[in-house]
Amino acid sequence: MERQIADQRLEVLMVEDNAADVRIASEAWREAGVRHLLRVARNGEEALSVLRRQAPHDAARRPDLVILDLNLPRMDGRELLAELKSDAELRHIPVIVLTTSDRDRDIQRSYDLQANCYIVKPIGLESAFRVMRAIAEFWFEIVTLPPGKRSPV
Numbered sequence: 001m002e003r004q005i006a007d008q009r010l011e012v013l014m015v016e017d018n019a020a021d022v023r024i025a026s027e028a029w030r031e032a033g034v035r036h037l038l039r040v041a042r043n044g045e046e047a048l049s050v051l052r053r054q055a056p057h058d059a060a061r062r063p064d065l066v067i068l069d070l071n072l073p074r075m076d077g078r079e080l081l082a083e084l085k086s087d088a089e090l091r092h093i094p095v096i097v098l099t100t101s102d103r104d105r106d107i108q109r110s111y112d113l114q115a116n117c118y119i120v121k122p123i124g125l126e127s128a129f130r131v132m133r134a135i136a137e138f139w140f141e142i143v144t145l146p147p148g149k150r151s152p153v
Helices: 019-031 044-051 077-086 104-112 125-142
Strands: 008-015 036-041 065-068 095-099 117-120
Touching (some): 019 036, 036 044, 077 104
16 A cells, blocks of 8 residues: 555554454455454453553554443443543543444444444455455545554564
């Protein structure tokens, strides 16, 4: 992608308990030539531990972007989003809500909690790949993220 710095890649934390959705994201970005490092947390508690660099994630880099499912075990995505956006050290990280819920209440609540965008997961592999490529194009190529947040290759 043209906008990415040649020797850097974006680090993404995907908070998702569905392995197939993680695989789709990774494969879509790989096929599109997106330079990225994808870290996965299976629930909100694990994600918070990664983001706050708590053991066993104390060496983890802060991600450039969080992709968040709302329907998670233990701490759900709504609770995690509220935690992230109320934390002065984490609130600058863009959060994409990517979930199956198309309920107005979930959409409004996510934006009230300062999600940067809300995407309803598409049905079908081809549509899922299209959405993941669009996320990559917008967030990895077009958007300018805060300086000093990208991780070296």
